Amino acid sequence: MIDWTWLAAHLGVIAYRTGQHVYLAGIGVGVGFAISFALALVAARYRALYPPISALAGILYTIPSLALFAALISITGFSVVTAEVPLVMYTLVILVRNIVAGLDGVPREVLEAADGMGHTRRQRLWRVELPLALPLIVAGLRLATVSTIGLVTITGTISDAFGGLGYFILDGYHRGSFPTEMYAGAVPSIVLALAADFLFVRLQRRITPWARARALEATSP
Amino acid sequence: MTAAQSGRRAATVEYEHVSKSYAPARLRRGAPGAVNDLSLAVPAGKICVLVGPSGCGKTTSLKMVNRLIEPTGGRILIDGVDVARRDATELRREIGYVIQQVGLFPHQTVGANVAVVPRLLGWPAARQRERAEELLALVGLDPALYRDRYPAQLSGGERQRVGVARALAADPPVMLMDEPFGAVDPIVRERLQNELLRLQAELAKTILFVTHDIDEAIKMGDLVAVMQVGGHLAQFAPPAEILAAPASEFVADFVGADRGLKRLSLTRVGELALQPVVTARVGDPAGEARARTFADPFPYLLLLDPGDHPIGWINQHQVPASGTLDASLATPMSPLLDRRTTLKDALSMMLDADVQTGIVVDRAGRLRGVLTVEAIAAALRPGADPGGINAGAAGAGG
Numbered sequence: 001m002i003d004w005t006w007l008a009a010h011l012g013v014i015a016y017r018t019g020q021h022v023y024l025a026g027i028g029v030g031v032g033f034a035i036s037f038a039l040a041l042v043a044a045r046y047r048a049l050y051p052p053i054s055a056l057a058g059i060l061y062t063i064p065s066l067a068l069f070a071a072l073i074s075i076t077g078f079s080v081v082t083a084e085v086p087l088v089m090y091t092l093v094i095l096v097r098n099i100v101a102g103l104d105g106v107p108r109e110v111l112e113a114a115d116g117m118g119h120t121r122r123q124r125l126w127r128v129e130l131p132l133a134l135p136l137i138v139a140g141l142r143l144a145t146v147s148t149i150g151l152v153t154i155t156g157t158i159s160d161a162f163g164g165l166g167y168f169i170l171d172g173y174h175r176g177s178f179p180t181e182m183y184a185g186a187v188p189s190i191v192l193a194l195a196a197d198f199l200f201v202r203l204q205r206r207i208t209p210w211a212r213a214r215a216l217e218a219t220s221p
Numbered sequence: 222m223t224a225a226q227s228g229r230r231a232a233t234v235e236y237e238h239v240s241k242s243y244a245p246a247r248l249r250r251g252a253p254g255a256v257n258d259l260s261l262a263v264p265a266g267k268i269c270v271l272v273g274p275s276g277c278g279k280t281t282s283l284k285m286v287n288r289l290i291e292p293t294g295g296r297i298l299i300d301g302v303d304v305a306r307r308d309a310t311e312l313r314r315e316i317g318y319v320i321q322q323v324g325l326f327p328h329q330t331v332g333a334n335v336a337v338v339p340r341l342l343g344w345p346a347a348r349q350r351e352r353a354e355e356l357l358a359l360v361g362l363d364p365a366l367y368r369d370r371y372p373a374q375l376s377g378g379e380r381q382r383v384g385v386a387r388a389l390a391a392d393p394p395v396m397l398m399d400e401p402f403g404a405v406d407p408i409v410r411e412r413l414q415n416e417l418l419r420l421q422a423e424l425a426k427t428i429l430f431v432t433h434d435i436d437e438a439i440k441m442g443d444l445v446a447v448m449q450v451g452g453h454l455a456q457f458a459p460p461a462e463i464l465a466a467p468a469s470e471f472v473a474d475f476v477g478a479d480r481g482l483k484r485l486s487l488t489r490v491g492e493l494a495l496q497p498v499v500t501a502r503v504g505d506p507a508g509e510a511r512a513r514t515f516a517d518p519f520p521y522l523l524l525l526d527p528g529d530h531p532i533g534w535i536n537q538h539q540v541p542a543s544g545t546l547d548a549s550l551a552t553p554m555s556p557l558l559d560r561r562t563t564l565k566d567a568l569s570m571m572l573d574a575d576v577q578t579g580i581v582v583d584r585a586g587r588l589r590g591v592l593t594v595e596a597i598a599a600a601l602r603p604g605a606d607p608g609g610i611n612a613g614a615a616g617a618g619g
Contacts, residue, residue, distance in 0.1 A: 116287055
């Protein structure tokens with residue numbers, strides 16, 4: 001079934017496409033996080049803006065990527081921007097909601113104590129609220145990253161220059177279903193997603209030792 | 222820098238015609254209690270308890286001091302300076318703040334939590350750490366054991382101790398405590414209350430303390446401000462005066478029908494003049510002792526060991542006419558009280574033992590005198606000055 005000779009001959013290009021996959025997904029999540037973070041801070045500060053921001057992110061999430069590519073190509077051409085816009089867009093709904101939920105989850109008495117001890121607004125945000133929101137923020141990043149790694153594949157529909165590992169899937173499909181090439185795209189992309197998932201779990205444990213202390217406490221007699 | 226050196230810094234707190242009213246819409250949404258023309262002055266180094274039913278504005282009054290709530294009228298002065306003229310964050314760093322739910326930062330260790338205000342004030346890291354350890358020790362938590370724990374790993378009582386340590390970290394002249402011991406069980410609460418009083422004896426901060434529990438108010442307060450719904454100050458006086466002479470029916474109701482009993486917990490055995498009693502030591506000639514006990518209206522002789530420690534009572538009719546006194550003659554003893562026992566505890570012990578007389582001993586267990594139920598009742602009589610009471614029992618002294 002699997003054409004090992006083809007695989008052996010294409011190791012270099014598989015490595016290149018893997019790198020491209022990571023790169024495209026990384027930009028998508030990175031830019032998506034930056035935008036989401038700003039939106040979430042605005043929403044947390046001005047509560048009235050949260051419903052419209054959240055609704056907008058939800059609507060963006062429903063726009064089909066192919067339709068978006070068609071529309072964007074006329075503006076931004078066959079550039080990396082065209083590829084990234086939908087990737088970024090799809091991360092917003094997860095990230096904004098998780099960051100806001102994280103900030104909302106900070107106990108009232110903790111905020112009252114922080115204010116009462118003389119934190120400025122900014123100090124309270126950076127020293128108290130964001131650290132406590134971290135578990136949910138990282139959970140959002142984890143979900144957004146895994147789903148973006150899956151979505152990078154569709155950027156291959158813009159042009160052969162994009163797509164990351166998805167290039168092999170589309171190309172194998174166009175050749176009349178060449179399974180070896182499709183596996184060469186699908187398997188590493190699944191491995192990437194699993195690796196990202198694992199890394200975020202590790203990261204979360206690492207940066208929130210206090211959450212683990214609580215878990216330990218809950219299980220001890 | 223030890224607590225004793227750094228402490229003893231206190232400021233006066235004055236409310237001048239302070240009011241807080243809320244718009245009707247906010248009241249419907251459950252705004253905190255309003256305050257109506259509150260004027261009171263708390264001297265430096267005293268504990269002033271704001272007490273009253275829920276909705277009386279006591280918490281609102283407290284939070285106006287550190288400007289978590291801004292008054293709609295009047296002003297609050299700390300050491301003569303209007304708090305409204307101060308930068309709110311700077312002001313708050315100079316005021317210790319303890320709340321019922323503690324509000325420790327869950328993501329920071331106990332040590333970091335205690336050092337929050339020093340960190341905000343930009344102290345060097347080493348000094349922050351040193352101060353945190355000093356304060357943990359002060360509130361009775363071994364720094365080596367607790368410094369690196371997270372709040373989730375503490376019991377409720379331990380958390381509130383850390384909360385108190387955190388409030389004291391930057392040595393504030395004023396402390397605000399909003400029902401600080403309201404969320405812990407009664408045994409822990411009592412212990413925390415006693416520890417706070419012990420700390421206060423050492424630190425002499427100006428403390429504003431909010432509670433809805435009149436017993437806690439009487440126990441903790443040098444001064445008690447009783448507030449009633451609508452934010453009116455019903456009475457502002459030392460606890461003994463609130464109990465002895467409630468200013469209104471509301472205050473009398475609020476302190477409860479048992480206010481006489483409550484006064485018992487304000488007075489300690491040592492504050493009353495103890496009565497003498499006829500005593501004799503083991504081995505003393507019985508005849509002489511018998512003569513002395515019959516000369517005294519109190520029908521019992523108290524037998525002591527050679528070190529003056531009470532052994533027990535002997536009914537005057539059972540004192541032998543000759544020979545020497547023997548420990549086997551004595552019947553079981555009345556409760557032993559010491560000078561620090563409150564009259565409430567003393568009375569309770571006497572009732573439990575079904576006796577009319579308690580024996581008061583010093584720290585070494587040596588006899589100081591006796592206290593009768595009648596003497597306690599006399600201390601409660603209106604206008605009675607506990608220190609001046611002397612039941613004037615005749616008879617030879619022990």
